[in-house]
Amino acid sequence: MTALANTHAMTAEQFRRLGEIIYQRSGIHFPETKKYVLESRLSHRLRELDIPDYDTYITFLSTGPYQNDEFQEMFNRITINEMSFFRNEPQLDVFESTVLPELLEARADIKRLRIWSAACSTGEEPFTIAMLIHRTLGVRLPDWHIEILGTDISEKALNTAMAGLYPDYAMRTTPELIRHRYFKKQDRLWKLDDTIESMVSFECHNLRDTLAAKRHGIWDVIFCRNVMTYFDIDMRKRVTGMFHSQLADDGYLFIGHSETLRDLGIPFESALIPEGFCHRKLIRKTTSL
Ligand SMILES: C[S@@+](CC[C@H](N)C(=O)[O-])C[C@H]1O[C@@H](n2cnc3c(N)ncnc32)[C@H](O)[C@@H]1O
Numbered sequence: 001m002t003a004l005a006n007t008h009a010m011t012a013e014q015f016r017r018l019g020e021i022i023y024q025r026s027g028i029h030f031p032e033t034k035k036y037v038l039e040s041r042l043s044h045r046l047r048e049l050d051i052p053d054y055d056t057y058i059t060f061l062s063t064g065p066y067q068n069d070e071f072q073e074m075f076n077r078i079t080i081n082e083m084s085f086f087r088n089e090p091q092l093d094v095f096e097s098t099v100l101p102e103l104l105e106a107r108a109d110i111k112r113l114r115i116w117s118a119a120c121s122t123g124e125e126p127f128t129i130a131m132l133i134h135r136t137l138g139v140r141l142p143d144w145h146i147e148i149l150g151t152d153i154s155e156k157a158l159n160t161a162m163a164g165l166y167p168d169y170a171m172r173t174t175p176e177l178i179r180h181r182y183f184k185k186q187d188r189l190w191k192l193d194d195t196i197e198s199m200v201s202f203e204c205h206n207l208r209d210t211l212a213a214k215r216h217g218i219w220d221v222i223f224c225r226n227v228m229t230y231f232d233i234d235m236r237k238r239v240t241g242m243f244h245s246q247l248a249d250d251g252y253l254f255i256g257h258s259e260t261l262r263d264l265g266i267p268f269e270s271a272l273i274p275e276g277f278c279h280r281k282l283i284r285k286t287t288s289l
Contacts, residue, residue, distance in 0.1 A: 008043045010035065014054040018042075021062060022078070025071055026153055027208045027235035030078075041077045076156050079230070083124045085131075085166075085174040088225070088257050094278055095221070096132045099252050103220050104136075106250060112145045116219045116246075118207060119227035120150035123161025123200070124170055127192060129223065130199040131182050149216065151205035158202045164192040208235070210242040220248050226256040233264070240266045244281060253279040 010018075018038060019030045030038060042057070051057050061070050086092060107113055113133075117126035126148050133146055152158055171179060171190055183190040205212060207227070222243050228236050243253055244266050253268060255261065257277075261268050267282035 008039070008046050008053060010039045010042075010054050014058065015039075017058050018054065018061075021058070021071075022074075023232075025208075026075065026206060027232075027239070028079075028230045029232035029235070038078060042074065045074065045077055072155055075154055079154070083121050084170050084172050085124045085128050086178065087124065087128070087173055089173065091225075091254060091257060091278070092128065092132065095129070095252075095254065096136060099221065099278065100132065100136055103250070103252075107220070111143055112147075113221075114147045114217070114219045115149070115221045116216065116223070117148065117150045118205070118222060118224040118243075120152050120161065120202075120223075121154070121157045122166075122170070123150055123158075123164075123202065124166070125223055125225065126150035126161075126200045126202075127164075127196055130196045131178060134196060134199065135181075146199060148200045150200055150202045152202075153204065153206045155204050158204060161200075161202050164197045165189040166192070207239045207242075210238060213242050213246055216246070218248050219246055219251060221252045221254070222247055223254045225254060226259070228255060228259045237264050237266065240264050240268070244268065247281050249281060249283050251281055253281070255279065 012032075012035075015030075015032070015035045015038065022028050022030060042054075046052075046054070046057055049057075049060070051060060061067060061074065103113060115126075115129055115133075117129060120126050130146075130148055133148075134141060137144060137146075150158070150161060152161075165186065166183075167189055171183070174183075179190075182193040182196055184193075185191075207213075207224075224239070224243065228239065231239065240261055247253060252271070261270075261279060268279040269282050271278050271280045
């Protein structure tokens with residue numbers, strides 16, 4: 001039997017209802033052209049649960065005691081997690097060689113730096129940031145209070161992050177020197193150095209929840225790469241507006257290299273630094289969420 005024959009058919013109405021549930025819970029927008037994505041990713045889930053069709057699945061997903069767990073499970077299936085350490089190195093070079101020295105100097109009196117990796121999936125991004133800070137500060141590290149928070153909507157992804165064990169695939173963009181310095185092979189996986197692990201904390205957070213974001217206070221740098229691409233314009237505005245309020249006036253925002261803040265009307269300016277880019281907050285206007 002072919003894979004196609006194994007796929008459960010999803011009607012237009014079922015797609016609309018599922019899309020609505022996903023949008024309401026996460027802000028992720030699936031346009032009609034992406035119906036096949038939901039169909040192909042969820043079909044396997046229906047077989048696992050022995051659920052005959054999408055109507056039954058939607059009921060299972062939206063009522064009863066398992067809705068939250070199932071939403072998490074569904075979410076893991078429908079988002080592509082192509083993570084790796086040192087993803088998009090030119091941007092990380094900008095962080096390490098320009099943004100970090102500037103902020104370390106600006107915070108030299110308080111010796112405190114706060115970095116949020118929003119939608120960090122399985123942790124490669126916040127751990128990469130921790131390694132960059134570790135190698136930059138070196139022996140000065142104990143003098144600083146460095147806070148790195150990784151958040152994601154997927155608890156499963158965060159549990160993987162907290163285990164600190166990664167397959168070869170996650171290491172594919174990791175420079176050899178970093179691999180030697182910060183990882184040890186443990187059976188077939190790579191175990192992250194304990195010091196780096198201890199520099200990062202993780203928490204479940206839905207980017208839709210802009211109030212919960214306020215609880216975390218003000219950040220010096222926010223990374224939110226390769227997630228806005230899933231959101232429609234309303235959600236992008238909402239999330240970017242929240243980042244604007246939660247960033248220090250001299251803070252920086254890093255978004256994915258194929259993402260843009262253009263047309264959102266949120267006052268950020270692009271800080272173009274050779275081969276990489278990030279955004280600086282413009283403070284002459286105020287934003288409302
Ligand atoms: C492609 S990964 C990006 C991971 C990392 N930022 C990077 O660039 O390597 C996208 C992540 O966004 C998370 N995500 C999607 N919608 C979210 C939401 N509303 N709130 C928080 N995280 C979300 C997914 O769970 C997934 O882990």
